[in-house]
Amino acid sequence: MVGLHKSEMKNPVVRWIDERLPIPSMLNQEYAKFPTPKNFNYFWNFGALAMVNLVIMIVTGIFLAMHYTPHTSYAFDSVERIMRDVNFGWLIRYIHMNGASMFFIVVFIHIFRGLYYGSYKAPRELLWILGVVILLLMMATAFMGYVLPWGQMSFWGATVITNLFSAFPIVGESIVVWLWGGFSVDNPTLNRFFSLHYLLPFLIVGVVFLHVVALHITGSNNPLGIEPKGPQDTIPFHPYYTIKDTFGLCIYLIVFAFLVFFMPNYLGHADNYIPANPLVTPAHIVPEWYFLPFYAILRAVPDKLGGVLLMFGSILVLFVLPWLDTSPVRSMKFRPLARPFFWMFAIICVVLGYAGAMPAEGIWVTVSQVGTAYYFMYFLVILPVLGKIEKPRPLPESISAPVLRGGGPIMAGAAAKPMEKA
Amino acid sequence: MMRILRTTALAAALALGLPIAAHAAGEVPKPPAQNWSFGGLFGTFDRASAQRGFQVYKEVCAACHAMKQISYRNLADIGLSDAEIRAIAADVQVKDGPNDDGDMFERPGRPSDRFRSPFANEKAARAVNNGAYPVDLSLIIKARGGGADYLYALLTGYRDEPPEGVPAMDGMHWNDYFPGHWIAMGRPLNDDQVTFADGTPATTSQMARDLTTFMAWAAEPELEERRAMGVRVILFLIILAGMTYGVKRKIWADLKH
Ligand code: HEM
Numbered sequence: 001m002v003g004l005h006k007s008e009m010k011n012p013v014v015r016w017i018d019e020r021l022p023i024p025s026m027l028n029q030e031y032a033k034f035p036t037p038k039n040f041n042y043f044w045n046f047g048a049l050a051m052v053n054l055v056i057m058i059v060t061g062i063f064l065a066m067h068y069t070p071h072t073s074y075a076f077d078s079v080e081r082i083m084r085d086v087n088f089g090w091l092i093r094y095i096h097m098n099g100a101s102m103f104f105i106v107v108f109i110h111i112f113r114g115l116y117y118g119s120y121k122a123p124r125e126l127l128w129i130l131g132v133v134i135l136l137l138m139m140a141t142a143f144m145g146y147v148l149p150w151g152q153m154s155f156w157g158a159t160v161i162t163n164l165f166s167a168f169p170i171v172g173e174s175i176v177v178w179l180w181g182g183f184s185v186d187n188p189t190l191n192r193f194f195s196l197h198y199l200l201p202f203l204i205v206g207v208v209f210l211h212v213v214a215l216h217i218t219g220s221n222n223p224l225g226i227e228p229k230g231p232q233d234t235i236p237f238h239p240y241y242t243i244k245d246t247f248g249l250c251i252y253l254i255v256f257a258f259l260v261f262f263m264p265n266y267l268g269h270a271d272n273y274i275p276a277n278p279l280v281t282p283a284h285i286v287p288e289w290y291f292l293p294f295y296a297i298l299r300a301v302p303d304k305l306g307g308v309l310l311m312f313g314s315i316l317v318l319f320v321l322p323w324l325d326t327s328p329v330r331s332m333k334f335r336p337l338a339r340p341f342f343w344m345f346a347i348i349c350v351v352l353g354y355a356g357a358m359p360a361e362g363i364w365v366t367v368s369q370v371g372t373a374y375y376f377m378y379f380l381v382i383l384p385v386l387g388k389i390e391k392p393r394p395l396p397e398s399i400s401a402p403v404l405r406g407g408g409p410i411m412a413g414a415a416a417k418p419m420e421k422a
Numbered sequence: 423m424m425r426i427l428r429t430t431a432l433a434a435a436l437a438l439g440l441p442i443a444a445h446a447a448g449e450v451p452k453p454p455a456q457n458w459s460f461g462g463l464f465g466t467f468d469r470a471s472a473q474r475g476f477q478v479y480k481e482v483c484a485a486c487h488a489m490k491q492i493s494y495r496n497l498a499d500i501g502l503s504d505a506e507i508r509a510i511a512a513d514v515q516v517k518d519g520p521n522d523d524g525d526m527f528e529r530p531g532r533p534s535d536r537f538r539s540p541f542a543n544e545k546a547a548r549a550v551n552n553g554a555y556p557v558d559l560s561l562i563i564k565a566r567g568g569g570a571d572y573l574y575a576l577l578t579g580y581r582d583e584p585p586e587g588v589p590a591m592d593g594m595h596w597n598d599y600f601p602g603h604w605i606a607m608g609r610p611l612n613d614d615q616v617t618f619a620d621g622t623p624a625t626t627s628q629m630a631r632d633l634t635t636f637m638a639w640a641a642e643p644e645l646e647e648r649r650a651m652g653v654r655v656i657l658f659l660i661i662l663a664g665m666t667y668g669v670k671r672k673i674w675a676d677l678k679h
Contacts, residue, residue, distance in 0.1 A: 038677065080491050080560075083644070090644040091651075235677065243670045250663035254656060261652025262463055265564060273565035273641075274557075 030216050035234035036241055037222035039399050043117075044220070044241075045248030046110040051208065052249060053103045058201050060096040061145075068148065070194035072187045075150035076275040094264040095256075100142050101267045102256050104290035107135060116342060118330025119221040125322035127214040132318045134207050139291070139315075141200040144193040146288055151272030156285045158185045158193070164298070167305040184278065225330025226395055233399035284359065292356030293349050297375065299360045300368040310372060317379045324379055326387025329395065337390040338383070345378045450601050453568045453575035456631075460638050461570075464653075466646050467639045472500040474618050475636025478629045480510075481616050483559065486551065486607075488539035491560035492640050495533040499643055500636070507533050514538040552593050554606030563634075563641040568599075570634050575599040577630035580609040 007018035007025060018024040067086050069078040082089035111131070114120055120128035147158045162179050166172040181188030219228070228234045235241075259266070267289055271282050287295050298311040317324075332339045352371040358364040459468035476497065479489070494511040498504070511531035516538055519526035531538060540556075541547035548555050566572045579598035584590055594604040611626045611633075618624055622632075639645075 077491070084491065084496075090648065094648075239673050240677070243666065243673050247663065247666040247670050250659055250666050254659045254663065257652060257655050257659060261648050261655065264648075270565055270567045270569075273561045 031242075032236060032238040034216065034237040035228070035231070036220055036237045037228050037233060037399055038235045038240075039222050039224060040220070040241065040244070041223050042248060043109070043113040044222075045245055045252075046106050046113060048245040049106045049248060049252050050103065050110055052252075053099060053106055054201065054204060054208065057096065057099050057103060058205075060092050060099060061198070061201065063092050064096055065198060068194075070148065070191050072150060072190055072276070075148060075190060079149045091260070094260045098256065098259040098264060098267065100145065100288070101290065102252075102259070103138065104142070106252070107138065108290075111135070112346060114221075115345075116332050117221055117223060118225050118325070118327075118332070120322045121325065121328075121330050122322065123218050124214075124221065127211060127218060128322060129319055130207055130211040130214060132315065134204055134211060135318075136315060137200055137204045137207065141197060141204065142288065142290070144197040144200070146272075147190065147193045148197060149272060150190065150276045152274040152276055152280075152282055153269045153272040153285070155185060155276035155278065156282055157287055158189065160285055161287070162189075164304075164308045164311075167308045169305070221330060222399065223331060223333065224396060224399055225334070226399065229398040229401075286357055289353065289357075292354070293352035293371075294356070296352040296356035296368040297372045299356075300365070300372040310376075314372075314375060317376065321379060321383075325383040326385075327383070327390060327392070328387075329392040334393040334395055335386075335390060336393060338386045341378065341382050341386065344374070348374045348378075450599060450603065453571040453599055456571050456574055456634075458570055458638070459635060460645060464649060466649075467500065468635055469501040470620065471632045471635040472639050473502065473636075474620070474622060474629075475632035475634065476500065476502075477618065478611070478616055478633045479559070479636060482610055483633070484537070485540055486547070486556035487559045488541070488556075489537045489560045489640060490539055490558055492537050493533070494531065494535060494537065496643060500639055504533075511535060552606055556607065559637060559640070561641050563638045565641075570638050572599065573637060574630050574634045576605075577611055577633065578627055 004019040005022040005025065007015045007022065009015040009018045009024055009028075014024050064082060067078065067082045067089065069075055079093065082093050084090075086092070114128065114131070143157075143161060147154045162176055162185065165175040165179065168175065177183060179189070180186065181192060222228075269286060269288075286292070294311050294314060297314050298307040301307050301310060327335060327338065329335055332342050348371050351367060352375065355364045355368045355371060360368070459465055459471065479487075494507050497507050497510070502510070511533050514531045514535075515528045516531045516535050517526055518529050521527055541550070544555055562573060563569050568575070576597060576599050579600070581596045581598065584596040584603075588596070591604050594606060595608050596603055597605045611629050613626050614624050616624050616629065622628060642648075
C-alpha cells in the first residue's frame with residue numbers, strides 16, 4: 001500500500017514523522033497498547049533487564065575500547081591505565097566486568113522461567129530458538145572478552161577452550177591453527193578476539209530484535225501457561241508493565257551496584273591480575289562462573305571428543321526442546337509429576353557448576369557424571385515420557401476466570417497471588 | 423648442570439605460577455584473617471601506616487621488586503606532600519631520551535615517572551635471583567587469592583629451619599604460607615630493619631602490616647572513592663526503588679478486583 005500512513009498522533013511534529021515513517025505508531029502499538037497478560041509475576045521482569053544489561057555492556061564496552069590496546073605487550077597494562085588513570089575508568093571497567101556476570105544471572109533466570117512455565121512450547125518455538133541463539137552469542141562474546149585483559153586466566157582459558165576444537169578428527173588441528181591465527185594463542189588471537197568481541201554484541205542486538213518481533217506475534221506466555229481468552233485477561237503494557245519493569249530495574253541496579261562498588265572482584269579470579277605468561281601454566285585453570293556447569297559436562301567423560309560433543313550438545317539440546325517436551329500443558333503449576341523433576345534439574349545445574357570449579361578428580365568426576373547424565377535425561381527421556389503418562393491438574397478456564405468466580409482453591413491462588421505480590 | 427636447571431625451572435614456576443605448587447604440595451594453611459583499616463565494606467586506608475609501608479617498600483623490597491603501575495605522583499593519595507613527592511622522585515635516576523643528539527641519558531626522577539624498576543627486564547632480575555623472578559608488586563593484593571591476609575602471612579611466615587624431617591633445600595627458604603613452602607626469596611623483613619620517623623617500633627609484624635596496607639592501596643587506589651560512591655548510589659537507588667514501588671501500587675490499584 002503506497003501513501004501516507006494514517007497517523008493518530010496528536011503532536012504535529014510527531015504526526016508529520018509518523019505519516020512518513022510510522023515508527024511512533026509502531027512503538028505505541030508494540031510497547032504502549034500491546035495487550036499483555038495481566039497475571040505476570042516478577043519472573044517476567046528479566047527479559048527487560050537483559051535488554052538493559054545489553055545496552056550497559058555496549059556503552060561501557062565502547063568507552064573501554066577507547067582506551068584499551070589489543071596487543072599482547074600492552075593489553076594488561078592498558079587495562080591498568082583504565083583502572084588508574086582514565087577518569088572513572090575503574091567504574092567503567094568494573095561495570096563491564098560485573099555486567100557480564102549480571103547478564104548471565106539475568107539470562108539464566110530468564111531461561112529457567114521459560115523452562116518452568118513452558119514458554120518454549122507452541123506457538124513460541126522460534127522465539128525460544130532465537131533465545132538460545134542469543135545465549136550462544138553471549139557465551140562467545142563473554143569468552144572472548146575475558147581474553148582481552150590478557151591475564152593468566154585470559155591466556156590459559158583461551159588456550160584450553162580453543163584447543164577443544166582439536167578433538168575433532170582430521171580437521172581439528174587445522175581448525176585450531178585457524179582460530180589462533182598461528183601456532184599458539186598469541187597476538188593475532190588477541191587481535192581477532194577483540195575485533196569479534198566488538199562485533200558480536202551488535203549481532204546480539206539484531207537477534208534480540210528478532211526475538212522481540214517474534215514475541216509480539218505470539219504474545220507473552222504467563223504463569224498459568226494458558227492463552228488470554230479476551231480483553232478481560234490482558235492489560236496494556238504501558239503503564240502497568242512499564243512501571244513494574246522500572247521497579248524491577250531498580251532492584252536489579254541495587255544488586256549490580258553492590259557488586260561493582262563493594263565486591264568488584266568477588267566473581268573473578270585472582271590469577272587474572274597476573275600478566276599472561278605462556279611459560280607458566282596455572283595448576284587450576286577455571287573459566288568464569290557462568291561457564292562452570294558446561295565445563296563440568298566437558299570434563300565428565302574421559303574422552304576429549306566425547307566431552308566436547310556433550311558440552312556443545314548441552315546447549316544444542318535446547319534448540320529441539322519444544323519438540324522433546326510432549327506435554328501440551330505449559331506451566332509446571334499444573335504438572336505435578338514434572339515439577340519435582342524440574343526442581344531437581346535446577347539443583348543439578350547448580351551442582352554441576354560447583355563441580356566445574358573443583359579439580360577434575362575423585363568424587364567430583366562422579367558428581368559431574370551423574371549431573372551430566374541427569375541433565376541430558378531431563379530433556380531426552382523425562383520430558384518426552386512424562387508428557388505421555390502424566391495426568392495434569394485441570395487448567396483454569398481463563399486468566400481472569402478463577403478470580404472472577406471467587407475461584408477453586410488452586411486456581412484462585414495461582415492467578416491472584418502474583419498480582420497481590422505485584 | 424641438570425640440578426641448576428631443575429631448581430631454576432622450579433623457582434621460575436614458583437615465582438609466577440604459584441598455584442602449581444599450591445596443589446602439588448597441598449597443605450598450606452589458610453592465612454589467618456587480620457583486622458585491616460581498609461577491610462570490611464567501609465574501611466579506608468590508614469594513611470600513616472601506608473606511608474610507613476611505602477618507606478619499607480622503598481628501603482627494602484624495591485631492591486628486587488618493581489611496582490611499575492605506580493607513579494610517584496600517586497603518593498599524594500596516601501598523604502605525601504608535593505615537596506615530599508618531588509624529593510622522593512628526584513632521589514632516583516631514570517633513563518630518558520633520546521635527546522636531540524639521539525642519545526639516551528639519565529636524569530633525576532619526576533613525580534610523573536613510574537616507580538623505578540630495579541632491573542631492566544625479567545631476565546636481568548632472574549639472573550641476580552638464582553633464576554627466580556621477584557614479581558611486580560603493583561597488583562600483588564589482587565593477584566593472590568588470600569589478598570592482604572596472604573601477603574602479611576607470607577612476610578611473617580618465615581622459619582629459619584624447615585620443620586622436622588623435611589630436608590633443607592639449597593637456595594630456598596621455608597615459609598609457612600607460600601604455596602609449596604619453599605620460596606626463593608629470603609626473609610625480607612627483620613626487626614629494626616628500618617627506622618620510622620614517627621617513632622613506631624619497626625618490628626617485623628609492624629613492618630609487614632604497614633607494607634600490606636601500602637600494597638593494598640597500590641592495588642586498589644580507587645577503593646575509598648569507590649566505596650563512598652557506592653554508598654551514595656545505593657542509597658539513591660533504594661529511595662528510587664521505594665518511590666517506584668509506590669507509583670506501581672497506585673497504578674495497579676485500579677486493577678484490583
Ligand atoms: C554482550 C555484551 C558483552 C559482554 C557479555 C562482554 C563481556 C566482557 C568480559 C567478560 C570482559 C572481561 C572483563 C575483565 O575481566 O576485565 C570484557 C572486556 C572488554 N570488553 Fe566486553 N562484553 C560485551 C560487550 C562489549 C562491547 C560492545 C565492547 C566494545 C564496544 C566491549 C569491549 C570490551 C573491552 C575493550 C574489554 C577489555 C577491557 C577489560 O578487560 O576490562 N565489550 N567484556
